[in-house]
Amino acid sequence: MKVKSLVTTIYLLVCGSLFAQSATTEAYIKQYKDLAISEMQRTGVPAAIKLAQAILESQSGMSTLALTANNHFGIKCKAEWTGGKVYQDDDERGECFRVYPSVEQSFKDHSDFLKNRPYYTSLFKLDPTDMQGWAYGLKKAGYATSVTYPKSLLKIIKDYDLEKYNSFASVKATPQPVTAVLEKATETVINDQEIIYTKSSLFPRGIFTINRSKVIFAIAGTTLKDIALQYDVRQEDLLTFNDMPYTEMLTTGRLIFLEKKLKTGSKSFRIAQPGETWRDISQLEGIRLEHLLLYNQASISEAAIPSGQKIWLQPSNGDSSMTTGSH
16 A cells, blocks of 8 residues: 555656646746747747747756856857856866847847858758758757757647747738738737737738738737838838837737828728727728827827727718828
């Protein structure tokens, strides 16, 4: 009986440890998935591979190197490194590892490390969804010495369904028609299934159009500078196009127009949905905020509009001078 009790205790301890480890990893993914996605958009390093490497190398953010040096990828100093350094045993005793001011810098340096070193050039010729190619390619290029490194990465990708972040990060270069926008009532969120919702719409990835104006849905953590560089639009113009004050980084996912919105909507009116503000409707309908307020004889307010209220998107008095829809 004592042996059976001991076995049961050990089993419960092991199960508890595995559950705690899984919960830690899930929390780590939730915290850094948006950063991995934005890095894939910036450099082409698959988000799933980046997350798997970070989980493995940093022990889901709990390794000594991650906690003391913000180094989540085990990147060593190398000759070109001029930043902070820390020393610890790895393949050899007292090896030099990079120290970063933030986790974000670690993620970015990992992307640049792969992108700019000739050993990894072949990886960027692979399909970004080719997880086996990337996993074994990293090992072949010398990123890790462990013979089980590729299998470990692939297991993490499978266990935590990380491949979905690759498809989410894919950016289409050509505009999609507004018919690609699917209606779905929900709160603004980028959920765990990586379907983009905002208020009342499900938006496609990359550039699409709302009311004949080019727009993207930018994820939380994206900077206006990155958007401006990627789409060749001046940062100050982005602020004007989107009727928004200056902000360094988007704290929530939101629509960002890449050109002026039209003066009138594609339909005469809209029924306000729960929680919508004038700014929300301006973005969702692709109509300039000043004209939206004019048509509804309203003043700007961040308070939600009463649900069910009719919102005019075109002049209700038949004034043809305001219905040209021009940029």
